[in-house]
Amino acid sequence: xxxxxxxxxxxxxxxxxxxxxxxxxxxxxxxxxxxxxxxxxxxxxxxxxxxxxxxxxxxxxxxxxxxxxxxxxxxxxxxxxxxxxxxxxxxxxxxxxxxxxxxxxxxxxxxxxxxxxxxxxxxxxxxxxxxxxxxxxxxxxxxxxxxxxxxxxxxxxxxxxx
Numbered sequence: 001x002x003x004x005x006x007x008x009x010x011x012x013x014x015x016x017x018x019x020x021x022x023x024x025x026x027x028x029x030x031x032x033x034x035x036x037x038x039x040x041x042x043x044x045x046x047x048x049x050x051x052x053x054x055x056x057x058x059x060x061x062x063x064x065x066x067x068x069x070x071x072x073x074x075x076x077x078x079x080x081x082x083x084x085x086x087x088x089x090x091x092x093x094x095x096x097x098x099x100x101x102x103x104x105x106x107x108x109x110x111x112x113x114x115x116x117x118x119x120x121x122x123x124x125x126x127x128x129x130x131x132x133x134x135x136x137x138x139x140x141x142x143x144x145x146x147x148x149x150x151x152x153x154x155x156x157x158x159x160x161x162x
Contacts, residue, residue, distance in 0.1 A: 028134035
């Protein structure tokens, strides 16, 4: 399946990527990933179907035996009028208890955090969030990652030419 949005005749996203945090893979070393459901209101789902969301500054926090998505922006759905949602509200993530405990233990280790990687609609039309247990990178690690990517790209060019 392609990584592009699947839009119907009405211009709404039926399944595919809504928002992606591309910066996370550069700033963090992702150790493990997990698909989580999100508890959303109706106007939030409609705003997501319009392709409007921002998760670059968001993170996931384990609190009280639950996972919460914090600082994600889903703009107001204009047609909802006075029944709209708060753009930056905390949203509960739906994962099994076993996965929740595994992630919470991973966060207790020094330097680990849970970051939001991708917000999308699956094939059944349900909103899902790909989260990752990640360890922060230092600035010299980031330089090494850039150097490795450049070398891999140059290597592919050389192989293609030769």
